[in-house]
Amino acid sequence: xxxxxxxxxxxxxxxxxxxxxxxxxxxxxxxxxxxxxxxxxxxxxxxxxxxxxxxxxxxxxxxxxxxxxxxxxxxxxxxxxxxxxxxxxxxxxxxxxxxxxxxxxxxxxxxxxxxxxxxxxxxxxxxxxxxxx
Amino acid sequence: xxxxxxxxxxxxxxxxxxxxxxxxxxxxxxxxxxxxxxxxxxxxxxxxxxxxxxxxxxxxxxxxxxxxxxxxxxxxxxxxxxxxxxxxxxxxxxxxxxxxxxxxxxxxxxxxxxxxxxxxxxxxxxxxxxxxx
Amino acid sequence: xxxxxxxxxxxxxxxxxxxxxxxxxxxxxxxxxxxxxxxxxxxxxxxxxxxxxxxxxxxxxxxxxxxxxxxxxxxxxxxxxxxxxxxxxxxxxxxxxxxxxxxxxxxxxxxxxxxxxxxxxxxxxxxxxxxxx
Amino acid sequence: xxxxxxxxxxxxxxxxxxxxxxxxxxxxxxxxxxxxxxxxxxxxxxxxxxxxxxxxxxxxxxxxxxxxxxxxxxxxxxxxxxxxxxxxxxxxxxxxxxxxxxxxxxxxxxxxxxxxxxxxxxxxxxxxxxxxx
DNA sequence: TTTT
DNA sequence: TTTT
Numbered sequence: 072x073x074x075x076x077x078x079x080x081x082x083x084x085x086x087x088x089x090x091x092x093x094x095x096x097x098x099x100x101x102x103x104x105x106x107x108x109x110x111x112x113x114x115x116x117x118x119x120x121x122x123x124x125x126x127x128x129x130x131x132x133x134x135x136x137x138x139x140x141x142x143x144x145x146x147x148x149x150x151x152x153x154x155x156x157x158x159x160x161x162x163x164x165x166x167x168x169x170x171x172x173x174x175x176x177x178x179x180x181x182x183x184x185x186x187x188x189x190x191x192x193x194x195x196x197x198x199x200x201x202x203x204x
Numbered sequence: 205x206x207x208x209x210x211x212x213x214x215x216x217x218x219x220x221x222x223x224x225x226x227x228x229x230x231x232x233x234x235x236x237x238x239x240x241x242x243x244x245x246x247x248x249x250x251x252x253x254x255x256x257x258x259x260x261x262x263x264x265x266x267x268x269x270x271x272x273x274x275x276x277x278x279x280x281x282x283x284x285x286x287x288x289x290x291x292x293x294x295x296x297x298x299x300x301x302x303x304x305x306x307x308x309x310x311x312x313x314x315x316x317x318x319x320x321x322x323x324x325x326x327x328x329x330x331x332x333x334x335x336x337x
Numbered sequence: 338x339x340x341x342x343x344x345x346x347x348x349x350x351x352x353x354x355x356x357x358x359x360x361x362x363x364x365x366x367x368x369x370x371x372x373x374x375x376x377x378x379x380x381x382x383x384x385x386x387x388x389x390x391x392x393x394x395x396x397x398x399x400x401x402x403x404x405x406x407x408x409x410x411x412x413x414x415x416x417x418x419x420x421x422x423x424x425x426x427x428x429x430x431x432x433x434x435x436x437x438x439x440x441x442x443x444x445x446x447x448x449x450x451x452x453x454x455x456x457x458x459x460x461x462x463x464x465x466x467x468x469x470x
Numbered sequence: 471x472x473x474x475x476x477x478x479x480x481x482x483x484x485x486x487x488x489x490x491x492x493x494x495x496x497x498x499x500x501x502x503x504x505x506x507x508x509x510x511x512x513x514x515x516x517x518x519x520x521x522x523x524x525x526x527x528x529x530x531x532x533x534x535x536x537x538x539x540x541x542x543x544x545x546x547x548x549x550x551x552x553x554x555x556x557x558x559x560x561x562x563x564x565x566x567x568x569x570x571x572x573x574x575x576x577x578x579x580x581x582x583x584x585x586x587x588x589x590x591x592x593x594x595x596x597x598x599x600x601x602x603x
Numbered sequence: 604t605t606t607t
Numbered sequence: 608t609t610t611t
Contacts, residue, residue: 072274072607073212073409073438074237074251076281077341077476079205079542079571104207104281118207118283120297141205141573143339143478143542148209148237148281148299150251160604164253164297166281172339172478174540174573206542206571208476210343212409212438214606236606252605272606274440276345276409276472305345305471307407307440338540338611339478340503340517342547345471370473370547384473384549386563407471414475414503414547414565416517426608430519430563432547480610502610518609538610 074147076166078120079174080104082140088133098129100136102144121165122146128171135173145170207280209299211253212307213237214272221266231262233269235277254298255279261304268306278303340413342432344386345440346370348406354399364395366402368410387431388412394437401439411436473546475565477519478573479503481539487532497528499535501543520564521545527570534572544569 080102088098103117122144124132136142146168155161213235221231236250255277257265269275279301288294346368354364369383388410390398402408412434421427479501487497502516521543523531535541545567554560 072238073210073276073343073411073436074239074253075210075341075343075411077206077208077339078281079478079573080207105205106207107280118281120207120281120283143206145339145341148211148251148253150253164283170339174478206476206544206569208474208544210472210474212345212440216605234605238606248607250606274607278472278474303472307345338504339476339542340505340519341476343472343474344547346473371471372473373546384547386473386547386549409472414477414517414519416519482609500609504610514611516610540611 076144076146076148078102078104078122078144078166080117080120080142080144082136082138082142083119085138086133086136088129096126096129096133098124098132100132102142121163122168123149123165124168124171128168132171136171141174143172143174144168209277209279209281211235211237211255211277211299212274213250213253213277214274215269216252216271218271219266219269221262229259229262229266231257231265233265235275254296255301256282256298257301257304261301265304269304274307276305276307277301342410342412342414344368344370344388344410344432346383346386346408346410348402348404348408349385351404352399352402354395362392362395362399364390364398366398368408387429388434389415389431390434390437394434398437402437407440409438409440410434475543475545475547477501477503477521477543477565479516479519479541479543481535481537481541482518484537485532485535487528495525495528495532497523497531499531501541520562521567522548522564523567523570527567531570535570540573542571542573543567 083101086098086100102120106116146166149167152162216234219231219233235253239249279299282300283297285295349367352364352366368386372382412432415433418428482500485497485499501519505515545565548566549563551561
């Protein structure tokens with residue numbers, strides 16, 4: 072009924088821009104979010120939270136984000152499941168972002184945002200059935 | 205660095221109160237959170253989000269919540285992992301709640317909140333190493 | 338850069354549906370939000386927070402909300418100012434809602450949502466310059 | 471019943487550390503939060519939102535924040551009122567912060583956090599009756 | 604595995 | 608009264 076998430080953290084890798092078979096842009100990345108009270112004297116602790124963006128936002132994220140950038144994400148928790156090749160049901164939890172703020176400036180990727188309607192061979196991974204709209 | 209979640213949904217079952225070996229109360233339940241735009245004409249869709257509460261809040265939740273109750277939860281996303289019995293690393297995503305609001309009144313469970321320092325045989329499941337504090 | 342508010346409280350009065358001169362619907366109400374730690378043994382304390390909704394959401398709120406209903410609001414803090422008739426600058430803080438959840442069912446107001454393009458004499462109060470879009 | 475705010479913005483001035491008569495530290499500052507969709511071609515628009523922090527957090531903010539720093543604030547909306555010297559009731563809306571994140575590193579103010587129990591002459595402005603705890 |  |  073209400074499902075709202077706000078995260079601030081850093082990208083663990085460069086974001087990955089892909090396209091669904093029908094040409095919808097989707098960008099995925101993982102945010103490392105440091106925990107509030109890290110264990111005394113121990114190593115740094117963080118949660119690694121997968122984030123998914125769609126359409127125009129996906130292209131903007133692919134262009135302006137990169138590994139290590141401090142980033143704020145607003146969205147909702149999405150829980151999906153699928154059957155793996157051993158017939159076992161696997162549950163995946165991701166944050167579907169609808170607002171992303173770049174908190175550190177970044178060299179603009181001159182390689183644009185790609186063309187969502189051109190099959191560049193990266194559209195195989197995400198079925199259209201995953202679309203949240 | 206910042207990790208905040210706010211959910212409103214209904215419990216899919218009665219909450220489960222347990223104790224760690226050292227006697228710390230922990231209550232777990234799942235919230236069914238209806239998605240905003242359900243597919244046109246299709247069946248109802250929801251995310252099923254596991255919620256964990258600790259200590260005093262755990263006991264209060266065990267006493268006042270039950271299956272179907274509309275509930276608001278504030279907390280943070282926690283991602284933990286463990287190795288299953290086939291040696292595979294399993295990732296679990298939960299919301300660690302620090303604030304729970306009961307949006308529908310509920311008959312108080314007269315069976316109190318239990319005694320966190322008494323081993324009632326339900327303390328086997330959650331190792332103290334899971335404690336977030 | 339990021340501005341997000343989530344409130345759960347009760348309406349202090351029935352909501353007021355109005356129209357700007359150009360026919361845009363706007364509904365205003367105040368939420369009484371109980372404070373977390375009320376003074377020991379003292380009277381109930383609450384914050385009274387003004388909420389503004391626009392367009393379709395304004396009409397839905399006018400139809401389904403009424404005094405006393407438990408309601409969740411998502412939105413952003415808006416600070417505006419104007420000069421009063423004594424030439425003094427007055428600052429007004431409101432929450433502009435983009436998502437409202439009715440947490441208690443309510444008799445549907447059979448008197449519909451009104452016609453946003455018909456001047457029913459209630460459009461005098463809010464200048465179009467207040468529009469947040 | 472639930473009252474949660476998350477802001478990201480920049481301080482309009484250096485923060486002001488003060489002490490109540492009983493020696494409780496309080497730091498106030500204003501965040502300039504840029505609006506999402508600024509009017510087309512017009513000037514930049516922002517909300518100027520007053521933030522209040524108490525005790526240890528107040529001292530940390532006074533030490534590590536300064537004008538222009540990008541800052542994330544978590545807290546709740548607080549509405550208080552008082553009678554001005556013309557006998558008119560004035561309403562003040564502030565965000566009481568319980569979590570502040572410094573998103574840009576800052577030269578540490580070597581002038582420490584002050585001594586909350588020493589009257590340095592700055593404790594006149596905030597009555598203890600304003601304390602939110 | 605799921606709630607109204 | 609306002610920040611980059």
